[in-house]
Amino acid sequence: MFDREWEWEQLSRFVANESRGATLGVVSGRRRQGKTFLLEAVCEETGGFYYAATEAVPRAEALRQLGEAVSAFAGTPGRVRFENWEEAIDGLLFLGAERTVPVVLDEFPYLVRDAKDLPSVIQKALSPRREQRGMSRSRLLLCGSSISFMGGLLSGQAPLRGRAGLELVVPTFNFRQAAEFWGLAAEPRLAALVYFVVGGTPAYRTEYLAGIAPAGLADFDRWVVEYVLNPASPLFREVRFLLAEDPALRDTGLYHTVLAAVAEGNATRSGIAGRIERKAVDISHHLTVLEDAGLLVADPDAFRRNRSEYRITEPLVRFYHSIMRPYWAQLERVRQGRTERIWHTAQPRFRSNVAGPVYERMCRVWCEDFASEETLGDMAGSVQSGVVHDVATRTGHEVDVAVRGPDSVLLAIGEAKWGDIVGLGHLERLERVAALLAARGEAPGRLLLFSGVGFMPALQEAAARSDGRVQLVGLERLYTGS
Known part of the structure; x- marks a missing residue:
């Protein structure tokens, strides 16, 4: 585990509470930040129950899969069958009848997609005076990567508002943490260049690139060509998958166009609308959804009230729209030497549209x-x-x-x-x-x-x-x- 001590401490304190009465926690954050790693680790350490939902599974199949997982965990002969979500949640509460146990439902938005009433079911199951809750010591943890959905679970008039004893957001690494994680702390310029491209998402190093970092400043261009601009690399299509995986982003083509406009330097609502040849009112919803998804943020102007500028939060998204998207067809059809020429040609745009804005943000974070x-x-x-x-x-x-x-x-x-x-x-x-x-x-x-x-x-x-x-x-x- 790297630099998640604080998050680990919060999780440990939550699941180690020995008092009777089931409790609820919500864990969220963008994909690839290590949420699953943390939750699997806490279950391994404490003998907890971990279940990751499957995407696009009907309600009956989701209940069947969950029942099989509970049966395997409890060691009960035959299968545990849940007819509905009321039975399933009570079954999860029963896992904590004899001891304190973390009960993790990972990829929770997948379950809700075909069971819209599930948050309300959990709300009722955790009613303060309900016997099943009072006799249980299950520490129910709901986890998901859709920031808009997970944030809405506990907000406003949502059914679970006021029910959670833990609301943990797992963030990306800042530029200093990223430098240490990539093993580049001794080379700050190289660390900054790598951060301009992949930001502070830990999985890009551990899972996507198998720990491969540039060997030095002279190796940076080769690293970009071979591991970022290469269609055989997992990073090549990552930004497209990021948008496709978020259930709130339905018309991904227009969302990509909005992000591209911001990456080009159009930071105001009117500027973005003008760039994509739409009225400002027509893109209000798209800007809000991208903000809720954690891909855009509206930074207020330090000197003028009621004015803000949009900023892309993830460096890889900015890199994709500034460098990769304009040459996508050529990059997909690999030809000897062409990717190197594209990267060389894109250097001015990399400096102005990627390095400059990300560096300014690093200075503000400092x-x-x-x-x-x-x-x-x-x-x-x-x-x-x-x-x-x-x-x-x-x-x-x-x-x-x-x-x-x-x-x-x-x-x-x-x-x-x-x-x-x-x-x-x-x-x-x-x-x-x-x-x-x-x-x-x-x-x-x-x-x-x-x-x-x-x-x-x-x-x-x-x-x-x-x-x-x-x-x-x-x-x-x-x-x-x-």
Whole structure:
């Protein structure tokens, strides 16, 4: 197990509770994050019951399969037969009649697809004064990868709201965790390049690529060609499968088109609609569904209320739509040397549409999770990006990083450049933006300059003289410092 100590602790505490009365937990998160690994492990450690539902199985068949699994677990002669879900849930509660036992229903959305009433059945089974619940010590854990569905189980007027004693979301690794997981912590530039492509999803390394990482910076291009752009590689069609597997995404073609528009740099609702030649109102539902699925997020503007920009959350999705989708037919029909030429041709797009936006996000995560109070002037409360308008010149100045404290006071603004050596010109631009903000009464106390390449000597000297006001964050500091 790698870096899931906190999640393991929460699960262990939940399933180890010896008090009488069955309890409910919900485990969710995007696919390939290790949810099943955690749940199987906790069942192995405690002698628990684990059942993974099968997709597209009718209600009667699902009940039959579950009955067989319960029979095998309990060691009962013959088959356990459940006529309906009321009997099945009571059967699962009975597994905890003599001892505390975790009872896992993995891929829970598959079961509900042909049994819409199942959440209500569980609600009734877990009624506080119900005898079957009171006599059981089953720790019922429902798990699924459809974020929209699993999040809805416990929200609003949903039947299970208020019933769960655990709501655990298993996240992707951040860029530092990903570097360690891929064994690239000692090579931050290579770690960043790999993160730009595959993000922080652990299964891409363990299951899809059998642990194969680039041997060094010089090997990165070959690795991309052989293991990402290769139609024989599991990663090649992963993004298509991600959308196809989510039951909320029915018209996957249009959802892919929306994601492609965002990957090209169209971050506003009107910009996306214009790019795909539709009215903004026509794509509102699609944007909401993609947000609920965890593939898009609307980041609020740090300086303008009621304005936000859409961002793709998964680097591989951004990579697919920026690099792979435009050349899909050519990549599928393998010809000697063609994939290498496509990757070479796509380098400018990789730098601008993939590396740049993902790197900016990494810099904001650094400010939020790793930067010290000394660096920022206080603890970070929120870290966003935004646009500062200069009324006099009628121009807008993009700010890659805007850090506010817990009291919403602006602590710092920053600029992030993945492929540029940052110099005094970049500092002067930040100074102009800081002056505009100061005129509004929001003078930032720190100016942050991030670079994936390095800093000019003159800028390093200016930062050294600034008494901490100017902070330079290179890759080494991004990955190891605060």
